[in-house]
Amino acid sequence: MSDPAAVRTNAARLWQSIMTMGEIGATPGGGVGRIALTALDGQARDLFVSWCEAADLRVRVDRVGNIFARRAGTDPGAAPVMTGSHLDTQPLGGKFDGIYGVLAGLEVARTLNDAGLRTRAPLDLVVWTDEEGVRFNGLLASGAFAGIYDPDDVLNRTDRKGVRFADALASIGYAGTEPVGEHDVDAFLEAHIEQGPILESEGTQVGVVLGAQGQRCFMVTLSGEEGHAGTLPMHMRKDAMLGAARMVDAVNRIAFEHEPVPVITVGHLAVRPNSRNTIPGQVVFSIDSRHPDDVVLAGIHEEMQKICETIAAELGLGIDFRLQSERKSVTFHDECISLIRGAASRLGIGHRDLYSGAGHDACQLVHKTPTGMIFVPCEAGISHNERENARPEDLAAGCDVLLHATLARAGVAGG
Amino acid sequence: MSDPAAVRTNAARLWQSIMTMGEIGATPGGGVGRIALTALDGQARDLFVSWCEAADLRVRVDRVGNIFARRAGTDPGAAPVMTGSHLDTQPLGGKFDGIYGVLAGLEVARTLNDAGLRTRAPLDLVVWTDEEGVRFNGLLASGAFAGIYDPDDVLNRTDRKGVRFADALASIGYAGTEPVGEHDVDAFLEAHIEQGPILESEGTQVGVVLGAQGQRCFMVTLSGEEGHAGTLPMHMRKDAMLGAARMVDAVNRIAFEHEPVPVITVGHLAVRPNSRNTIPGQVVFSIDSRHPDDVVLAGIHEEMQKICETIAAELGLGIDFRLQSERKSVTFHDECISLIRGAASRLGIGHRDLYSGAGHDACQLVHKTPTGMIFVPCEAGISHNERENARPEDLAAGCDVLLHATLARAGVAGG
Numbered sequence: 001m002s003d004p005a006a007v008r009t010n011a012a013r014l015w016q017s018i019m020t021m022g023e024i025g026a027t028p029g030g031g032v033g034r035i036a037l038t039a040l041d042g043q044a045r046d047l048f049v050s051w052c053e054a055a056d057l058r059v060r061v062d063r064v065g066n067i068f069a070r071r072a073g074t075d076p077g078a079a080p081v082m083t084g085s086h087l088d089t090q091p092l093g094g095k096f097d098g099i100y101g102v103l104a105g106l107e108v109a110r111t112l113n114d115a116g117l118r119t120r121a122p123l124d125l126v127v128w129t130d131e132e133g134v135r136f137n138g139l140l141a142s143g144a145f146a147g148i149y150d151p152d153d154v155l156n157r158t159d160r161k162g163v164r165f166a167d168a169l170a171s172i173g174y175a176g177t178e179p180v181g182e183h184d185v186d187a188f189l190e191a192h193i194e195q196g197p198i199l200e201s202e203g204t205q206v207g208v209v210l211g212a213q214g215q216r217c218f219m220v221t222l223s224g225e226e227g228h229a230g231t232l233p234m235h236m237r238k239d240a241m242l243g244a245a246r247m248v249d250a251v252n253r254i255a256f257e258h259e260p261v262p263v264i265t266v267g268h269l270a271v272r273p274n275s276r277n278t279i280p281g282q283v284v285f286s287i288d289s290r291h292p293d294d295v296v297l298a299g300i301h302e303e304m305q306k307i308c309e310t311i312a313a314e315l316g317l318g319i320d321f322r323l324q325s326e327r328k329s330v331t332f333h334d335e336c337i338s339l340i341r342g343a344a345s346r347l348g349i350g351h352r353d354l355y356s357g358a359g360h361d362a363c364q365l366v367h368k369t370p371t372g373m374i375f376v377p378c379e380a381g382i383s384h385n386e387r388e389n390a391r392p393e394d395l396a397a398g399c400d401v402l403l404h405a406t407l408a409r410a411g412v413a414g415g
Numbered sequence: 416m417s418d419p420a421a422v423r424t425n426a427a428r429l430w431q432s433i434m435t436m437g438e439i440g441a442t443p444g445g446g447v448g449r450i451a452l453t454a455l456d457g458q459a460r461d462l463f464v465s466w467c468e469a470a471d472l473r474v475r476v477d478r479v480g481n482i483f484a485r486r487a488g489t490d491p492g493a494a495p496v497m498t499g500s501h502l503d504t505q506p507l508g509g510k511f512d513g514i515y516g517v518l519a520g521l522e523v524a525r526t527l528n529d530a531g532l533r534t535r536a537p538l539d540l541v542v543w544t545d546e547e548g549v550r551f552n553g554l555l556a557s558g559a560f561a562g563i564y565d566p567d568d569v570l571n572r573t574d575r576k577g578v579r580f581a582d583a584l585a586s587i588g589y590a591g592t593e594p595v596g597e598h599d600v601d602a603f604l605e606a607h608i609e610q611g612p613i614l615e616s617e618g619t620q621v622g623v624v625l626g627a628q629g630q631r632c633f634m635v636t637l638s639g640e641e642g643h644a645g646t647l648p649m650h651m652r653k654d655a656m657l658g659a660a661r662m663v664d665a666v667n668r669i670a671f672e673h674e675p676v677p678v679i680t681v682g683h684l685a686v687r688p689n690s691r692n693t694i695p696g697q698v699v700f701s702i703d704s705r706h707p708d709d710v711v712l713a714g715i716h717e718e719m720q721k722i723c724e725t726i727a728a729e730l731g732l733g734i735d736f737r738l739q740s741e742r743k744s745v746t747f748h749d750e751c752i753s754l755i756r757g758a759a760s761r762l763g764i765g766h767r768d769l770y771s772g773a774g775h776d777a778c779q780l781v782h783k784t785p786t787g788m789i790f791v792p793c794e795a796g797i798s799h800n801e802r803e804n805a806r807p808e809d810l811a812a813g814c815d816v817l818l819h820a821t822l823a824r825a826g827v828a829g830g
Contacts, residue, residue: 233613
């Protein structure tokens with residue numbers, strides 16, 4: 001038995017596993033297209049299961065297709081420490097999003113095997129079904145496990161062609177028999193690429209994720225009056241474009257004033273009639289606002305709406321400022337945050353706290369068990385893209401943190 | 416013979432002529448679709464010529480299809496005072512744009528006939544071919560008459576289907592024999608609806624047009640970097656949408672600072688990828704700027720470019736600020752402006768000076784002969800639209816000003 005504190009994961013093996021998995025559904029642009037519950041998803045699951053079996057893990061599948069690969073602990077009554085993520089990708093996604101978290105967990109198990117280390121609590125390595133939501137809705141299977149959704153509702157969902165989730169699952173051989181969410185979990189730790197540029201830009205290898213931002217999305221419709229660009233004096237105009245411009249600037253200023261945490265984005269804008277020599281009569285634009293504190297986010301909502309309504313009134317424009325969708329923020333558990341921060345510190349790996357801008361399976365698990373996430377840098381923050389990339393040494397650093405956080409939680413037998 | 420100063424045009428007859436002409440190419444929406452050099456244009460010309468012949472006017476047609484209907488003067492050596500406009504319309508145009516100027520000229524001739532008044536100089540009532548430029552380029556025939564274009568080049572122009580201007584003209588029977596632009600003109604006066612809201616909003620019946628604004632049109636392309644709306648902190652963004660918003664606001668502010676004369680419009684704006692949760696990587700937008708003084712317009716150009724480049728630099732955006740088209744301003748002749756202003760004053764008709772935001776045949780004639788324009792209000796400033804409308808009493812007021820300006824210029828025989 002090795003000295004537990006000296007054990008490190010195998011960076012080359014982890015990298016090679018990710019590259020091998022990336023061959024299933026590989027795209028010409030260097031990415032991966034492996035949509036949930038397709039034949040390719042089935043192939044990826046089969047490969048994963050074969051690797052788990054080779055590592056002496058006991059594999060079970062629940063009714064919504066979540067795969068659990070258990071490494072037994074010494075205490076038969078202890079609830080497992082769980083880690084993992086997802087194997088499905090965007091239609092033109094990358095090799096790392098989700099997959100890293102699954103294979104980092106596998107690398108932890110392989111490393112413990114090599115070191116001859118046993119843990120007190122068992123470890124559960126998990127693959128959540130359909131995180132991306134390309135075909136069905138995303139985060140359904142982890143949500144069902146966490147008790148947020150009824151498993152039967154999930155199984156009866158249909159894709160655009162009317163195919164049921166249950167039938168798609170059966171067709172790839174992953175309609176399991178385990179009841180959903182009945183087994184206890186001591187904690188859930190998920191490793192993931194950041195999907196943003198903060199860690200890379202700072203040269204920091206590990207992000208200790210405090211939670212996930214809440215999100216409010218709006219659609220703003222401005223109604224002015226069309227007019228001839230050559231004949232209508234400025235003071236007689238009701239220019240929806242000018243109104244939109246002032247509002248886009250104003251909502252961005254609100255985000256800058258609250259830096260560094262909130263992000264506000266106008267990504268979509270459409271002009272009518274969108275002709276060079278006609279004053280726009282209508283502009284529609286989106287606002288995407290995110291903040292880790294739902295109360296602050298509600299305040300930002302109010303502030304944005306007020307300033308947009310003021311600008312509309314100044315310019316004589318009609319305004320419809322409409323909340324389109326809302327996602328509450330998620331706060332990870334202090335005990336898991338401390339586990340991850342402590343492991344990184346002990347390993348001498350540079351780390352910083354941050355919030356997740358995107359949603360993850362961990363954001364569902366938080367409703368069931370103490371949960372934490374480990375982020376690693378990805379190239380230029382690019383994700384959901386064939387160009388998604390990461391460095392082997394950063395992936396290994398995150399994997400080492402996952403290993404030592406897991407050991408700290410599960411306990412080393414005889415240690 | 417009536418007292419010349421007491422003569423007035425016949426509002427009802429003018430209105431009726433406009434309504435009758437509006438039946439040719441009438442659209443279901445209450446407008447007119449009578450594109451130049453189509454069969455409908457031919458029908459409108461035939462009706463006009465029949466009215467001219469009934470009014471004892473001698474009709475000639477030049478090689479580019481311009482129609483001249485002469486009312487003889489008492490001085491056989493005098494050059495004619497010319498008035499008129501165009502009979503062609505936009506595809507979904509109105510009853511008044513162009514047509515009013517032609518039929519106001521006819522109403523002047525009819526009124527002089529009724530009053531038994533002869534002028535010293537002859538009067539030429541003109542219909543210019545294809546002012547609107549829907550099928551061929553606009554303002555070609557008046558431009559050829561003014562010596563700006565070679566008549567043969569105009570005749571050899573082709574529409575989108577490859578049909579020559581000359582052949583289209585021949586097909587409607589208006590390929591005339593008169594040489595283009597060889598006959599002398601003493602002055603050209605054109606009556607027209609304002610196509611803007613200024614006169615109506617002030618309750619002023621006549622606009623004394625000082626000239627036409629110069630115009631510079633730009634296309635601005637901003638290059639930023641796409642990024643995830645949830646994960647990229649504000650200070651790390653290169654948001655092309657935010658840049659565009661600040662620029663749209665800034666160029667509008669320049670126009671407001673120079674009120675009331677210049678007009679600056681961003682009518683077109685396109686975002687890439689235009690997705691709610693992606694920071695825009697590229698925005699392209701148009702700027703249409705107009706001012707009656709070309710030197711001031713050049714200064715505004717410089718000011719706009721400088722502020723846009725500054726904003727781009729502040730936000731780390733690439734910028735391509737490109738002049739796409741330019742039209743020089745036109746200044747009408749003081750002697751014609753005074754003629755029109757004097758006539759309105761003598762008639763007790765409320766009037767104000769203004770600039771034309773749009774191009775007109777008069778803007779071509781200015782290169783050949785002393786030129787002036789008379790504007791009358793149109794409903795809500797709407798033009799190039801089936802809803803184009805004007806009040807009979809305003810059309811008559813403009814026609815009376817045209818009559819008396821013409822009489823003042825041509826001289827009343829025995830007066």
